[in-house]
Amino acid sequence: xxxxxxxxxxxxxxxxxxxxxxxxxxxxxxxxxxxxxxxxxxxxxxxxxxxxxxxxxxxxxxxxxxxxxxxxxxxxxxxxxxxxxxxxxxxxxxxxxxxxxxxxxxxxxxxxxxxxxxxxxxxxxxxxxxxxxxxxxxxxxxxxxxxxxxxxxxxxxxxxxxxxxxxxxxxxxxxxxxxxxxxxxxxxxxxxxxxxxxxxxxxxxxxxxxxxxxxxxxxxxxxxxxxxxxxxxxxxxxxxxxxxxxxxxxxxxxxxxxxxxxxxxxxxxxxxxxxxxxxxxxxxxxxxxxxxxxxxxxxxxxxxxxxxxxxxxxxxxxxxxxxxxxxxxxxxxxxxxx
Amino acid sequence: xxxxxxxxxxxxxxxxxxxxxxxxxxxxxxxxxxxxxxxxxxxxxxxxxxxxxxxxxxxxxxxxxxxxxxxxxxxxxxxxxxxxxxxxxxxxxxxxxxxxxxxxxxxxxxxxxxxxxxxxxxxxxxxxxxxxxxxxxxxxxxxxxxxxxxxxxxxxxxxxxxxxxxxxxxxxxxxxxxxxxxxxxxxxxxxxxxxxxxxxxxxxxxxxxxxxxxxxxxxxxxxxxxxxxxxxxxxxxxxxxxxxxxxxxxxxxxxxxxxxxxxxxxxxxxxxxxxxxxxxxxxxxxxxxxxxxxxxxxxxxxxxxxxxxxxxxxxxxxxxxxxxxxxxxxxxxxxxxx
DNA sequence: GCTGGCACTCGTACGCATCGAGTGCCAGGA
DNA sequence: TCCTGGCACTCGATGCGTACGAGTGCCAGC
Numbered sequence: 001x002x003x004x005x006x007x008x009x010x011x012x013x014x015x016x017x018x019x020x021x022x023x024x025x026x027x028x029x030x031x032x033x034x035x036x037x038x039x040x041x042x043x044x045x046x047x048x049x050x051x052x053x054x055x056x057x058x059x060x061x062x063x064x065x066x067x068x069x070x071x072x073x074x075x076x077x078x079x080x081x082x083x084x085x086x087x088x089x090x091x092x093x094x095x096x097x098x099x100x101x102x103x104x105x106x107x108x109x110x111x112x113x114x115x116x117x118x119x120x121x122x123x124x125x126x127x128x129x130x131x132x133x134x135x136x137x138x139x140x141x142x143x144x145x146x147x148x149x150x151x152x153x154x155x156x157x158x159x160x161x162x163x164x165x166x167x168x169x170x171x172x173x174x175x176x177x178x179x180x181x182x183x184x185x186x187x188x189x190x191x192x193x194x195x196x197x198x199x200x201x202x203x204x205x206x207x208x209x210x211x212x213x214x215x216x217x218x219x220x221x222x223x224x225x226x227x228x229x230x231x232x233x234x235x236x237x238x239x240x241x242x243x244x245x246x247x248x249x250x251x252x253x254x255x256x257x258x259x260x261x262x263x264x265x266x267x268x269x270x271x272x273x274x275x276x277x278x279x280x281x282x283x284x285x286x287x288x289x290x291x292x293x294x295x296x297x298x299x300x301x302x303x304x305x306x307x308x309x310x311x312x313x314x315x316x317x318x319x320x321x322x323x324x325x326x327x328x329x330x331x332x333x334x335x336x337x338x
Numbered sequence: 339x340x341x342x343x344x345x346x347x348x349x350x351x352x353x354x355x356x357x358x359x360x361x362x363x364x365x366x367x368x369x370x371x372x373x374x375x376x377x378x379x380x381x382x383x384x385x386x387x388x389x390x391x392x393x394x395x396x397x398x399x400x401x402x403x404x405x406x407x408x409x410x411x412x413x414x415x416x417x418x419x420x421x422x423x424x425x426x427x428x429x430x431x432x433x434x435x436x437x438x439x440x441x442x443x444x445x446x447x448x449x450x451x452x453x454x455x456x457x458x459x460x461x462x463x464x465x466x467x468x469x470x471x472x473x474x475x476x477x478x479x480x481x482x483x484x485x486x487x488x489x490x491x492x493x494x495x496x497x498x499x500x501x502x503x504x505x506x507x508x509x510x511x512x513x514x515x516x517x518x519x520x521x522x523x524x525x526x527x528x529x530x531x532x533x534x535x536x537x538x539x540x541x542x543x544x545x546x547x548x549x550x551x552x553x554x555x556x557x558x559x560x561x562x563x564x565x566x567x568x569x570x571x572x573x574x575x576x577x578x579x580x581x582x583x584x585x586x587x588x589x590x591x592x593x594x595x596x597x598x599x600x601x602x603x604x605x606x607x608x609x610x611x612x613x614x615x616x617x618x619x620x621x622x623x624x625x626x627x628x629x630x631x632x633x634x635x636x637x638x639x640x641x642x643x644x645x646x647x648x649x650x651x652x653x654x655x656x657x658x659x660x661x662x663x664x665x666x667x668x669x670x671x672x673x674x675x676x
Numbered sequence: 677g678c679t680g681g682c683a684c685t686c687g688t689a690c691g692c693a694t695c696g697a698g699t700g701c702c703a704g705g706a
Numbered sequence: 707t708c709c710t711g712g713c714a715c716t717c718g719a720t721g722c723g724t725a726c727g728a729g730t731g732c733c734a735g736c
Contacts, residue, residue, distance in 0.1 A: 025729050038679055043730070061686045061729050100562075135477055137487065149475065149487055149495065157497045159489060224438075235573060236591035249587075253574035363698050376710050381699070399698050399716045 008035060009045045010054055011078045014066050018314055021242050023063030068279035068313060071291070075276050075317050082318035084326045088116070092326060096334050102126070102156055106231050109307065109331050114234025116323040119311035120256065122294075124266055125229040126156075126304040126335065133184045133192065136218065138177045143167045148214060150221055158224075160217050165209040172207050176214065189222045228305070230259045241312050248312075251286030256310070266306040269294035274321055279313045289313060293320050297328035299335035307331070346373060347383045348392055349416045352404050356652055359580050361401030406617035406651060409629070413614050413655050420656035422664045426454070430664060434672050440464070440494060444569050447645065447669050452572025454661040457649035458594065460632075462604055463567040464642040464673065469494075471522045471530065474556065476515045481505045486552060488559055496562075500555050503547040510545050514552065527560045566643070568597045579650050586650075589624030594648070599624075604644040607632035612659055617651045627651060631658050635666035637673035645669070 012033040016024040026039040026046060035042065046064055049055045054070035057063070066074065084092075095112055099105040106123050113121035137149040146162040179202075183195045196218070200211045235256065238249050255261055261284050268283075269275035269292075277292045291313045296303025307328055309320060350371040354362040364377040364384060373380065384402055387393045392408035395401070404412065422430075433450055437443040444461050451459035475487040484500040517540075521533045534556070538549045573594065576587050593599055599622050606621075607613035607630075615630045629651045634641025645666055647658060 023729090027729075039729095040679055040681090041677085044678090047731080057730085059685090059687065061684085061727095063729065135479070135485065137475055137477060139473055139475060139489075141473070147473065147489065149489075151477075151485065151487075151497060157487065157495050159495045233595060236588060236595060239588040239591065250574060250577040253577065257571060257574060361698090365698075377698095378710055378712090379708085382709085385700080395699085397716095397718065399696095399718070401698065 005035070005037070006045045006049060007073075007078060008033075009042055010049055010066070010070060011074060013046075013049075013055060013064055014070065014074045014078070017065050018316055021314065023058055023065050025063035028063070066314075068281065071278045071313055071317070072281075075278070079318045081274070081325060082322040084116075084322055089326060089330075092116075092330050096330050099334065105331065105334055107233075109327060110231045110233035113307065113309060113323065113327050114237060116327065117309045117311070117320045118234075118240065119237050119309040119315065119320065120232065120234045120252075121307070121309050122256075122262055122266065123231050123307040124263065124305040125231070126298075131156075131304070132186055132188050135185060136177070136180050138173055138180070138214065140168070140170065140173055146173075146210075146214065148217055148221070150218065158221055160221055162214055162217050164213060166206060168207060168210045172203070172210075176203070176207075176211060180214075180218075192222055193219055228263050230262055232256055232262075234309075237311070242314065248289050252290060252310070255284055255286035265292055266294050266308060269296070269306055269308070271296045271303045274325060275308075276317065276321070291315055291317075293317070293324050295324050295328045297332045297335075299332055304335075343373070343375070344383045344387060345411075345416060346371075347380055348387055348404070348408060349412060351384075351387075351393060351402055352408065352412045352416070355403050356654055359652065361396055361403050363401035366401070404652075406619065409616045409651055409655070410619075413616070417656045417659075419612070419663060420660040422454075422660055427664060427668075430454075430668050434668050437672065443669065443672055445571075447665060448569045448571035451645065451647060451661065451665050452575060454665065455647045455649065455658050456572075456578065457575050457647040457653065457658065458570065458572045458590075459645070459647050460594075460600055460604065461569050461645040462601065462643040463494075463569070464636075469642070470524055470526050473523060474515070474518050476511055476518070476552065478506070478508065478511055484511070484548075484552065486555055486559070488556065496559055498555050498559055500552055502551060504544060506545060506548045510541070510548075514541070514545075514549060518552075518556075530560055531557055566601050568600055570594055570600075572647075575649070580652065586627050590628060590648070593622055593624035603630060604632050604646060607634070607644055607646070609634045609641045612663060613646075614655065614659070629653055629655075631655070631662050633662050633666045635670045635673075637670055642673075 009029065012029050012035065013024050016029065016032060026042040029035070029042055030037070030039050046055065049070070050057070050064065053067060054073055055064040056067050058065060092112060096105065096108055099108050102125070106125055110121045110123045113123065131152045133150065134153045135151040137151070139147045139149070141147050141161075144164040144167050146164060146168065147159055148162055149157060149159045151157050179199065180196065183199075184192050187195060196215050199215060200208045203211050235253070238252060239245060241248050265277070265282065265284065265287070268277075274293065274295045277294075279291060280288050282288060282290065282292060287310065289312065290310050292308055292310050294306050294308030296306050298304040308324055311320065347367065350367050350373065351362050354367065354370060364380040367373070367380055368375070368377050384393065387408070388395070388402065391405060392411060393402040394405050396403060430450060434443065434446055437446050440463070444463055448459045448461045451461065470491045471488065472491045473489040475489070477485045477487070479485050482502040482505050484502060484506065485497055486500055487495060487497045489495050517537065518534065521537075522530050525533060534553050537553060538546045541549050573591070576590060577583060579586050603615070603620065603622065603625070606615075612631065612633045615632075617629065618626050620626060620628065620630060625648065627650065628648050630646055630648050632644050632646030634644050636642040646662055649658065
């Protein structure tokens with residue numbers, strides 16, 4: 001096991017490297033941190049840390065930089081989560097309070113997160129798997145053409161066109177609308193299928209075809225809506241990647257365009273608490289030199305979606321984690337209010 | 339005026355530079371193009387072209403590269419629009435045909451355009467200034483709480499919550515819904531305000547407050563909806579910018595994040611025909627080393643929105659213009675069908 | 677177990693010479 | 707008048723050798 005001081009040395013290395021972006025040597029370390037020992041001692045400690053795989057040298061006669069494993073230890077044992085200052089908290093709240101609809105909430109969240117962390121922000125739209133139906137509306141556009149509008153409790157609205165197999169009267173329509181709503185409003189998406197299963201039977205045989213069509217469209221929409229969406233922002237922060245950024249940035253930009261990859265990435269994060277994936281811990285190859293800090297957020301106790309940032313492994317973990325957590329909290333509040 | 343041959347030399351320079359990304363010299367030119375004259379003659383021509391400001395030397399004793407003015411001449415006089423091959427056209431159509439809703443159409447268009455041009459694609463959502471109302475729906479969520487749903491002919495749906503000043507009966511609601519729809523359905527957004535102006539007067543005095551609230555919310559929504567939205571894709575193509583890309587990419591990424599800037603940029607493009615803005619012709623400073631190829635698209639004769647690509651000034655103009663035009667056409671078709 | 681001392685490594689910076697693509701200019705020829 | 711071949715010149719790129727110095731590992735001594 002590593003002694004207290006060696007951990008202290010590792011912490012100092014991580015902090016300095018994150019700050020200066022340059023390999024840090026034993027002398028500089030003792031100067032910038034009061035470790036109470038001489039450079040020679042630090043050198044010995046560094047040799048041990050290197051043996052254990054926490055730090056590495058880019059080349060023989062250079063300082064050390066933390067490895068992914070080093071950052072992992074730093075995040076797990078050595079670093080706390082740095083809370084935001086209260087002006088920052090107020091700024092977050094003010095900024096998010098101005099949002100007018102769901103798109104706006106997500107959009108503002110992305111911008112906020114990118115600005116606070118100076119990294120790439122990724123925000124997943126509130127997932128609908130746990131959403132409930134607020135209202136289902138049926139409109140008649142033409143004798144045999146309906147429009148289905150689904151409104152969820154997270155404020156999303158989806159509409160679908162339906163071509164009916166047979167003309168459908170205004171009274172039948174009102175009837176269907178009323179029965180449908182009385183059954184599904186307030187229910188979870190996942191419960192809807194069995195709740196409406198027997199609806200067609202209670203209609204006249206001439207209307208059953210249409211009712212079935214409507215129902216299957218509704219169910220389809222529910223499934224589709226469960227597909228998750230993302231918003232991304234702050235990509236220009238990728239330029240702060242460091243000197244080697246021309247090489248790194250390409251695969252990262254590519255990964256960011258593949259929303260499927262990002263969704264999977266966020267999906268792997270724990271539902272509660274914060275998840276930090278460092279470098280090669282990320283399955284996707286393009287993100288092997290980045291770290292992802294993600295956290296769930298939601299309007300109630302349950303997380304309805306995730307948000308996070310993507311940045312170089314050499315990032316300010318405590319600060320980033322603080323910002324991500326704070327933003328997630330406030331977004332949750334905003335969603336709960338609306 | 340420039341002689342025929344000098345224009346030919348300029349064309350050759352642009353083509354070679356676009357291909358090789360390196361300053362092109364007189365000897366290389368005569369070897370790769372059959373100009374029928376010797377390098378020395380070409381040198382003289384190049385000297386003239388340089389005097390006129392169409393080409394420049396990065397440093398003495400280097401080849402020439404086209405200036406913005408040179409590209410401008412090339413685009414205006416020397417280059418056609420390269421039509422796509424028919425397999426490409428078929429691929430476009432197939433890909434776009436699979437779209438299920440408006441978001442999907444725009445999303446697919448962005449990906450398609452980015453892939454075809456290997457540049458950053460920007461697609462504006464169909465604008466609603468010329469859109470018409472397909473349906474307005476009013477739902478009662480609570481005694482004094484309504485939901486307004488607006489459906490447009492471009493397939494967009496927007497909803498707003500309304501807190502009524504006074505409880506609003508189910509009959510009044512049905513009445514308002516019916517009258518509202520009979521007046522505005524099929525009408526353009528811009529015509530709506532005067533069409534509903536006198537509606538409150540025809541209601542009982544106790545309901546007038548609510549009717550007014552509903553109407554003002556509707557008008558607000560129409561205005562807000564006219565605000566334009568964008569989708570962007572293919573940012574990873576920025577890495578193909580060339581050797582100096584680390585410097586260039588930053589401001590470009592920043593500009594791409596400012597949708598307002600991009601919307602203004604697209605807005606400046608001509609409604610019909612293609613607009614090419616080269617380098618410093620772009621007002622936004624961050625885009626001074628990029629060219630923007632934009633074109634309007636629409637479901638009918640009128641352009642309802644614009645789309646385009648952003649790339650290095652050193653781009654394949656004929657090919658890019660061809661792709662942009664073709665995509666715009668097919669998107670227009672898709673929109674017209676739906 | 678910590679410290680100072682010391683030899684060693686190796687990447688970086690700098691100066692210098694070389695190379696060659698490309699140029700401008702000029703005199704001669706169609 | 708316009709084109710061409712020839713020629714001297716420019717200047718960035720490339721390569722090499724040297725000096726420098728930050729940083730290391732190791733060791734003897736406290």
